[in-house]
Amino acid sequence: MSIRVKTIIGIACIEAVLLALLVMMTLDYLRTSNYDSFIKHASTTSALFAATTKDAVLSYDLASLESFVNEVLIHRDLLYARVLGPDGNVFAQAGQSEYLEQAFVADHHVESVSDDVFDTFSEISEEGVIYGRVEIGLDTSNLTTIITEAENRSAVIAVIEMGLVALFSFLLGGYLTRQLKILSIAAKSITEGDLEINIPIKGRDEIANVAIAFNVMASSLKEASTRRDQYEAELQKLNRSLEGRVFSRSEQIQAKNIELEKANQNIKEAQLKLLHSEKMSSIGLLAAGVAHEINNPVGYVMSNLHSLKHYVQSYRSLIDEYMLLTTLTDADKRQAQQLKIDQLCQQYDLDFMNEDLDFLIQESIEGTVRVSNIVKSLKEFSHIDTMNSYIMCNxxxxxxxxxxxxxxxxxxxxxxxxxxxxxxxxxxxxxQISQIVLNLIINAGHAIEGHGSIYVRSRQDEKMLEISVSDTGKGIPENQIHKLFDPFFTTKAVGEGTGLGLSIAYGIAKEHGGEILVESKVGKGSCFSLRIPLVTEE
Incomplete structure (x- = not known):
């Protein structure tokens, strides 16, 4: 085997190993960076989707959930999205039917995906309690296509590079066999960066041919260096373009976050209106009774005022007669005037008026205080509650x-x-606490047929405060107790209840970090207990 062949084989093997390592490291970095970015993107998308749908899941707002699912599918990489309840039941879903019909299996690594869909999920939780989760599927075909294209391009570049190396080694091997000394000097010049080297050509023999081949090799290296500089410039330009696209995508994500915050605010406003609507419904139910409670004290206050008016007229008449008495100087006339005054005192029953006067005034004051308390309770109860309504209270x-x-x-x-x-x-x-108690008291009254009793108790259990309302009514069947807090579920006759009272009360209790417990036996009555934590600081 000649030196030329040995040189070609040796350089080709070294170049092949180095090129293989370079291509493998580059492709591995490309896969790792893209896969990690894709997984972070999937995790962020599912977490934002879970945060957006949390309030709607807690309030069982299926219409809003359906809207959220359709809005999130605007993202071009999403193939499907669904929202599940705590029991795994589907609240809302949308997307391509072929993926919705498949059983959900969460993916943890992009490279393990076999159906071009990366399935992931995020749990919907509040205070450590899981109320459901969201599931989404993201398209991985574009990412797979990019990586496959990079692999193909790397293979083509490797083949071209191996061809160039083979040509270079062929020329170098021939050169080594004929002109080692000149090659040594020229090689040293090349290693020092002098690509303008040009071996002088003398004659037409093999030495001249080797010199010409070396000069061609030097020219090729110069062209390769120029192409390398061009590639580096193009790579820098591509990096700047990628930075611009990343910035644009970040702006889009920020815009979506703003839209999600606005949608969340709209949901909170809708919940507040629903809360106020249920409160107005309770007030409407009690309107006749409240009017009667106000009319009673107003009636006897008006009656007392009429009596006071009659007493004032009598006192004024007596005062006029006394004033006349003070102006008389004749003894007979003064005696006659005094007799008239005594007759008027007997006629008006002055002693009774004096005794009755204090009673009428005190009773009127008590009546107006009673009306004031009723109006104050009605005003406080009907006021729309906001976060600023939280105060320290008993x-x-x-x-x-x-x-x-x-x-x-x-x-x-x-x-x-x-x-x-x-x-x-x-x-x-x-x-809001008053609304819960009022709802429980009204429900207890409706559960009593004929005449019965309602017991309202309050107590403190370590760090928890409890209000319980029990009745001697007809009770609730055991198979209906777990449905009591579902929206629009009611045990009352049609037209007697909206089915929202207990659902809203349950939501208020959860917002305060508490709960509502139910105990009931058919024919013996029910007991509803509101428990909220004791909070000593704002």
Whole structure:
């Protein structure tokens, strides 16, 4: 085997190994960086989708969930999206049917995806409690195409490079056999960066041919260096273009975040309107009773005022007669005037008027205070609650406000008994707590057929405050208890309830970090208990 052949084989093997390592490292970096970026993108998308749908899942707002699913599919990489409840039931879904019909299996690595769809999910949780999750599928075909194209281009470049190396080694081997000394000097010049080297050609023999071949090789190296510089310039330009696209995508994501925040705000406003609507429904239900509660004290206050008006007229008449008495100097006339005054005192029953006067004034004051308390309770209850409505308050005040509202509705067929413990102040929305208590009291009254009793209790259990409302009504069947807090579910007759009262009450309790417990037996009555944590600081 000649030196030329050995040189060709040796250089080709070395170049092949180095080129293979370079291509493998480049492709591995390309895969790793793109796969990691894709997984982060999928995780971020599912997390944002879960955060967007959380409030709608908690309130079982299926219409909003359907809208959210359709909006998130605007993302061109998403093939499907769905929202699941705590029991795995589908609340809303949309996308390509072929993927929705498949069983969901979460993917953890892009390279393990076999159907061009990366399946991932995020759990919907609040205070550590999982209420459901969102599932999405992202298209990986574009990423796979990019990586495959990079592999093909690398293979083509490797083949071209091996061809060039073979040609170079062929020329170098011939050169080594004939002109080693000149090659040594020329090679040293090339290693020093002098690509303008030109071996002088003398004659037409093999030495001249080797010199010509070396000069061609030097020219090829110069062209390769120029092409390399061009490639580097193009690569820098491509990097700048990628940076611009990344910045554009970041702006799009920010715009989507703003839209999601706006949608979340709209959901909160809708929930607030629903809360106020249910509150107005309760007020409407109690309107007749509240009017009666106001009319009673107003009636006897008006009656007292008429009596006071008559007494004032009598006092004025007596004062006029006394004034006349002071102007008389004749003894007979003064005696006659005094007799007239005594007769008027007997006629007006002055002693009775003096005694009755204090009673009428005190009773009128009590009546106006009673009206004022009823109006105050109605005003506080009907006010739209916001986050700023959270104050330090005593839950017993919320109970008393609710009882003022419902008193006339229940007093004719229910005995209301209170057992209120001394409670510390807690940071909460007093209007919303009053709404829960009023809803529980009204439901207890509706559950009683004929005449019965309602017991309202409050107590403190370590770091929890509890309000319980129990009745001696007809009770609730066991198979319906788990549905009580579902929206639009009601055990009342058609037209007597919206089915939203307990659902809204449950949502308010959750917002306060608490819960509502139910115990009921058919024929014996029910007990609803509101439990919220004690919060001593705002």
């Amino acid at each position: 839950l017993n005040d919320c109970i008393k406000s609710a009882l003022n509202m419902a008193n006339n509705e229940l007093k004719y067929h229910c005995d209301i008994q209170k057992d209120l413990a001394d409670l510390p102040l807690t940071y909460c929305c007093s209007g």
